[in-house]
Amino acid sequence: MILSIASGKGGTGKTTVATNLAAALECPVRLLDCDVEEPNAHIFLKPEITERETVTAVVPDVDLSKCEYCGACGDICQFSAIVAAGETVMTFTEMCHSCKGCMMVCPTGAISESSRTLGEIIKGVSGQVELVYGSLRVGEAMSPPMIRKVKEEVRTEGLTVIDAPPGTSCPVIESIRNTDYVILVTEPTPFGLNDLMLAAEAVRALDIPFGIVLNRCDSGDDNTHRYAREQGIPILMEIPDKREIAEAYSKGHLMIEAFPEMKVGFKNLMGECVKRET
Amino acid sequence: MKLAITSDGTTLSSETDPRFGRAAYFILADPDTLEYEVIENRQNINLPQGAGIQAARTIVNACADALITGNCGPKAFTVLQKAGIEVLPGAKGKVEDVIEQYKKGAFTPAKSANVDGHWV
Numbered sequence: 001m002i003l004s005i006a007s008g009k010g011g012t013g014k015t016t017v018a019t020n021l022a023a024a025l026e027c028p029v030r031l032l033d034c035d036v037e038e039p040n041a042h043i044f045l046k047p048e049i050t051e052r053e054t055v056t057a058v059v060p061d062v063d064l065s066k067c068e069y070c071g072a073c074g075d076i077c078q079f080s081a082i083v084a085a086g087e088t089v090m091t092f093t094e095m096c097h098s099c100k101g102c103m104m105v106c107p108t109g110a111i112s113e114s115s116r117t118l119g120e121i122i123k124g125v126s127g128q129v130e131l132v133y134g135s136l137r138v139g140e141a142m143s144p145p146m147i148r149k150v151k152e153e154v155r156t157e158g159l160t161v162i163d164a165p166p167g168t169s170c171p172v173i174e175s176i177r178n179t180d181y182v183i184l185v186t187e188p189t190p191f192g193l194n195d196l197m198l199a200a201e202a203v204r205a206l207d208i209p210f211g212i213v214l215n216r217c218d219s220g221d222d223n224t225h226r227y228a229r230e231q232g233i234p235i236l237m238e239i240p241d242k243r244e245i246a247e248a249y250s251k252g253h254l255m256i257e258a259f260p261e262m263k264v265g266f267k268n269l270m271g272e273c274v275k276r277e278t
Numbered sequence: 279m280k281l282a283i284t285s286d287g288t289t290l291s292s293e294t295d296p297r298f299g300r301a302a303y304f305i306l307a308d309p310d311t312l313e314y315e316v317i318e319n320r321q322n323i324n325l326p327q328g329a330g331i332q333a334a335r336t337i338v339n340a341c342a343d344a345l346i347t348g349n350c351g352p353k354a355f356t357v358l359q360k361a362g363i364e365v366l367p368g369a370k371g372k373v374e375d376v377i378e379q380y381k382k383g384a385f386t387p388a389k390s391a392n393v394d395g396h397w398v
Contacts, residue, residue: 062341074335078354080328085338086361095327 001161003273006203008195010166012185013215013239017269018163019044022129024266030155033133034175035165036119043252046274047124047131055121055134055149059093061114062100064152070244073102082111098145113123118146123153144174151175154167159270166196176203181277182210183269188220193227198245200233211274213269216241234273237265281307282342282363283373288316290374296348301331306340309377330354330395337363344387346376352391354369367392 005018019041019112022029033041039090060073060082081091081096088143099243103111119136134150136143143165151174154160164175176182182203186196196212203210212228222270228235239255248258256263284301285292288310290390295301300323307314317340322329330350334357337345344364366385369376379385 080325080331083331083335083357085335088360090357090360092328093330155330 001181001277002154002162002179003181003183003206003270003276004162004164004176005183005185006164006172006199007166007185008168008197008199009186012166012187012192013213014166014185015041015163016215016239016249016255017183017185017213017266018161020027020262021266021269022161023127023254024256025159025270026128028128028130028158028188029253030130030132030153030158031163032150032153032160033131033163034147035149035163036134036136036150037165039133039135041077041163041214042122042124042131042133044254045124045126045129045131046252047126047129049122049124051121051123053121053123054240055118056115056148057096057118057145058098058100058113059096059116060100060111062091063110063112064089064104066108066110067160068108068110070107072105072107076101076105076120079256094141108142112135118142118149121149121153121244145175147171168198172199173202173206176208177206179208182200182271183210183213183273184210185213187213187216188214188222188224190221190223192220192225195226196224197227200231209278211276213270214238234272238270239265280329280340280342280344281310281377282337282340282345283307283369283376284345284347285373287354290314290372290377292373293346293381294346294369294371294373294376296369298345298350298354299325299331299333300346301333301347304333304340305373307373307377309381312374312377324380325387328353331357332359334361346380346385350388350391351395353395355388355391 005014024032033039073082074084079095082091124131132153134146162174165171188193211234219241283305284295285305286295286302304317315392321334331353334354338361346369350365364387
């Protein structure tokens, strides 16, 4: 089963749920931290690092001695990553989406494959949790290619948990697509609810079953409960608003380390997800 | 001599457009005879990225010798520079007034982009 953990609003507790869930289960779990712009699951799991790999993307390299300046490469590029103007061809590889269209349409074979560094994939082990996370190169603007690389580590057997980035844009869609169930983590505040509604809409568009984990459940107001009831979205788990949980978090400790009795809650959460996955 | 000027309208009495990549129009004028043609830039206005690059390509393909605009970013500047087109930023006011200022030597060619890129 592939379980992804997402949220509209940032800072609601995706990583808290992902890491505590993975650590609470007494079976091998593969956790993929797809928040490649600021991965943080490793801070809580403290894995022993076993592997580091540089990830690159294909970009065009033009041999001007073979170029006839027909402009076909620039015409097919939807991102202005390659442009033919007058008697010259220029590439802006930071804008390239690696479709290789320019290489395919070039009539003289003047364009070959070069590469741009996207970042690094890091693998490690923490107890029964195998953690894989991507770390985007500082200055790299596109995260989906890096997220796709991290997702190549999905296991078809056993359980893979995906910690998605916040929001509802391309990086989130890339992280949660082709997963079996989505947990949307939210908090019972107006901002939390607003972004939950956007996230729910996105997950529905992808046609993936989903439920809600309500974090800091005894803060805020009742509107999230009302929304969930009206929409028929199950609330799978509620996590209390406790100072001790925040203190453990601030020290990089898991919630289940501070409150071992909460392991049961996360095991139940997993059971709820398995039950509702279709 | 062909002068390309970013404009928000289609005549010499139109206001110059401070933007280059997402300018409404380019007016291609001969500063001596004041004969001109208009190139629409509508296809670039809503581009998520690369508007400056595409606009620069339009200017290169129009065989302009110099570009007068408000601001020019780094990627557009690179394309224009490579094609040997002078970039004259800092335009304000009506297109016809800007042409007069140009003839009096009020503009200095930029050695680099005068603003940062929007994206990366």
